[in-house]
Amino acid sequence: MPNPVTATHSLSPMLPDLSNADLRAKLQQRLDQKTKPVGSLGVLEALALQIGLILQTETPSLQQPQLVVFAGDHGLAARGVSAYPSDVTWQMVENFLAGGACVSVLARQHGLALTVADCGVRHDFLPPDGPAERAGLVVCKIAPGTADAFVEEAMSAAQCAQAMANGRALVQRLPGNVLLLGEMGIGNTSAASLLQARLTGLDIAECTGSGTGLDAAAVARKAQVLRAVLLRHEAATTPLAALQAFGGFEMATMLGAVLEAAATNRVIVVDGFITTAVVLVAHRLEPAVLQRCVFSHRSGEAGHAALLRHLGVSPLLDLGLRLGEGSAAALAWPLLQSACVVLREMASFASAGVSQKASDTH
Numbered sequence: 001m002p003n004p005v006t007a008t009h010s011l012s013p014m015l016p017d018l019s020n021a022d023l024r025a026k027l028q029q030r031l032d033q034k035t036k037p038v039g040s041l042g043v044l045e046a047l048a049l050q051i052g053l054i055l056q057t058e059t060p061s062l063q064q065p066q067l068v069v070f071a072g073d074h075g076l077a078a079r080g081v082s083a084y085p086s087d088v089t090w091q092m093v094e095n096f097l098a099g100g101a102c103v104s105v106l107a108r109q110h111g112l113a114l115t116v117a118d119c120g121v122r123h124d125f126l127p128p129d130g131p132a133e134r135a136g137l138v139v140c141k142i143a144p145g146t147a148d149a150f151v152e153e154a155m156s157a158a159q160c161a162q163a164m165a166n167g168r169a170l171v172q173r174l175p176g177n178v179l180l181l182g183e184m185g186i187g188n189t190s191a192a193s194l195l196q197a198r199l200t201g202l203d204i205a206e207c208t209g210s211g212t213g214l215d216a217a218a219v220a221r222k223a224q225v226l227r228a229v230l231l232r233h234e235a236a237t238t239p240l241a242a243l244q245a246f247g248g249f250e251m252a253t254m255l256g257a258v259l260e261a262a263a264t265n266r267v268i269v270v271d272g273f274i275t276t277a278v279v280l281v282a283h284r285l286e287p288a289v290l291q292r293c294v295f296s297h298r299s300g301e302a303g304h305a306a307l308l309r310h311l312g313v314s315p316l317l318d319l320g321l322r323l324g325e326g327s328a329a330a331l332a333w334p335l336l337q338s339a340c341v342v343l344r345e346m347a348s349f350a351s352a353g354v355s356q357k358a359s360d361t362h
């Protein structure tokens, strides 16, 4: 029987490389001709160039931005690896839907459409006696929480494949050309740390942090638990085997969404530690995914800085946030808009009649 995970995703990368030298040169020239000293908009210029390449135009415009919070529970959470109980996952989903969470208010502030995907929360958001659907909620639940990775694989190959397919289908239904990533899942910093350690070779102690707020002693115990989990799944060395062994349903669904967003030339705005761990898996499957990703921030979660370094990427913000749920992606959003507006609307030296740098006119 074919392995359902590998069967739904070709292991040979399919995504075209974005290094279109001609468009890159045109974008760079356009930026250099704007009425400003060359390079003076720093990182914003690099961002404008990247978005132009992703959207394949010299005048990029971001349309109908979609922030999706992928939610799921983790069996490993029963091992005391989080400062909060698993019930917080469903309670926060209700908070997202009610509009009171941080990501809800930031999405509202910035005009981002917010969708919560129940990928595997231990709660029924659509009970049989209630409404058949709820605004802002997509139910693509694989199971009520993953299995405990301390004793078995977090998910089966079939569950992992189904979650990835759900993520792809979800993005196919979304309008617009930008996907902003968010997640919610008590215990999911453990899953992200395990993926980081296994796929980068870093020691688990360097990948383990306080998550929702463990103290130093509890972080040390968390690292011990995670070390045992790594040993238990010593054979899980490929990206998808590692995801199956350690990941959450929200992470597998997000992986499918990221691959689909990349395949449909959308800009992907990455949030914090957990979303970056998913991008690490996506990058291993399709290296060119990375060119489509904008990294919103460096999370305060231990491990994130090393993970970003491993991927060779620089985030836009460094505000000491460690909330997740898409909060940093939402905060970075106006920078992406500004990068586009600079490319589209700023006058050039010629159009505004401003003199160029002396050396450029000789």
Ligand SMILES: O=C(O)c1ccc[n+]([C@@H]2O[C@H](COP(=O)([O-])O)[C@@H](O)[C@H]2O)c1
Residues within 6 Å of the ligand: 081, 082, 083, 084, 183, 184, 185, 186, 187, 188, 189, 190, 210, 211, 212, 213, 271, 272, 273, 274, 275, 299, 300, 301, 304, 321, 322, 323, 324, 325
């Ligand atoms: O994204 C981050 O950088 C981040 C860092 C620390 C915590 N979180 C959030 O906190 C939850 C996971 O933390 P924990 O301690 O339960 O593993 C999950 O809901 C994440 O959204 C997120």
Ligand SMILES: Cc1cc2nc[nH]c2cc1C
Residues within 6 Å of the ligand: 084, 088, 092, 183, 184, 185, 212, 323, 324, 325
């Ligand atoms: C309250 C709370 C809110 C969150 N949002 C994302 N992860 C979270 C974890 C907790 C504990």
